[in-house]
Amino acid sequence: MFEALRELFLEREFSVDVLSSLKRIGVSFALAVAVAVPLGVLMGAFPLVAAFFNPLVSAFRYLPAPAFIPLLLMWLGTGNEQKIALLVLGVVWFLITLVSDVVRQVPADFIETSKTLGGSRRVILWTVVVPAALPGIVDTCRQMLAVSWTYLVIAEIVAATDGIGAMMMRARRFVYVDDIMAGIVVIGALGLLCDLAFRGVHWLAFPYLRQRER
Numbered sequence: 001m002f003e004a005l006r007e008l009f010l011e012r013e014f015s016v017d018v019l020s021s022l023k024r025i026g027v028s029f030a031l032a033v034a035v036a037v038p039l040g041v042l043m044g045a046f047p048l049v050a051a052f053f054n055p056l057v058s059a060f061r062y063l064p065a066p067a068f069i070p071l072l073l074m075w076l077g078t079g080n081e082q083k084i085a086l087l088v089l090g091v092v093w094f095l096i097t098l099v100s101d102v103v104r105q106v107p108a109d110f111i112e113t114s115k116t117l118g119g120s121r122r123v124i125l126w127t128v129v130v131p132a133a134l135p136g137i138v139d140t141c142r143q144m145l146a147v148s149w150t151y152l153v154i155a156e157i158v159a160a161t162d163g164i165g166a167m168m169m170r171a172r173r174f175v176y177v178d179d180i181m182a183g184i185v186v187i188g189a190l191g192l193l194c195d196l197a198f199r200g201v202h203w204l205a206f207p208y209l210r211q212r213e214r
Contacts, residue, residue, distance in 0.1 A: 001185065004178035008167070018186065020162040021152055024080065025194075028087035029148050033141060035088075036095035040137075043096065044103025045129050057096050065090035066154050078159035090151035095144045102136035103129060135206045142198035149191045 008014035043050040043057075068089055069082075076082040106129050114124045156165025164183050171179035203210070 001178050001181045004176070004182040005185070008179065008182055014167065014186075017162050017164055017167050018190070021156065021164045021187075022190065024083055024087060024155065024163065025145075025148055025152060028084045029091065029141075029145055031084070032088045032092040032095055032144075032148075036092050037099055037137060037141075040096045040099025041103050041125075041130060041133070044100035044106075044133070045125055050100065053096075057093055060089075061093040061097060065151060069158060073158065082158070083155040083160065083163075086155045087148055087151050091144045091148050094147065095140065098140045098144065099133075099137055102140055103133045105136065106132045135202065135209060138198065138202050138205065142195060142202070145194055145198065146191060149187060149194070152187065 039053065043053055065086055069086065072082045072085050076085055110128050110132055111124060114128045119128070152163075153165035153168060156163040157169050160166035160169075164187055168180050168183040171177075171183070
């Protein structure tokens with residue numbers, strides 16, 4: 001396997017595949033966060049918004065993302081758009097639910113105190129609810145990024161010419177088990193690095209949490 005890794009990176013330009021996969025993960029997860037975080041915050045803060053969107057979000061949460069592949073191929077073709085859309089569908093519904101749950105866990109005392117001080121609903125949302133929920137939201141995004149990586153190979157097995165998943169499918173065709181194992185190791189290593197990056201952001205952005213633990 002280590003020999004396969006050396007050959008892939010030094011002789012077969014595997015770094016191009018890795019960068020393609022990283023780009024797909026980055027773009028798709030950014031899109032999922034851009035949709036899920038605002039909607040999840042609103043659903044967690046306002047019961048009427050939750051009552052309107054919950055049936056839709058709950059229904060889609062139980063649908064496996066790979067089931068959308070035929071539709072995505074018809075609508076978006078075989079390019080990057082189809083793969084990015086599949087990765088978005090794989091995480092966005094769960095992310096909405098988890099973010100709304102985090103917002104609901106904001107202590108009611110914070111909100112009641114803000115109301116007593118004369119804060120409007122918009123002011124309370126942006127100055128109390130969002131800051132209090134933000135550490136949990138960042139941690140939730142970290143956990144859901146791992147799920148996005150699990151969908152990568154599925155996204156790249158259909159009409160893909162580059163990416164880690166595409167390399168693994170080519171290796172399967174010729175029964176190159178060492179290449180497949182190398183691809184699995186690279187996905188695991190990249191996932192670990194992304195997790196550590198999120199942990200670093202959480203550690204730097206919320207120093208008051210460390211002080212509270214002492």
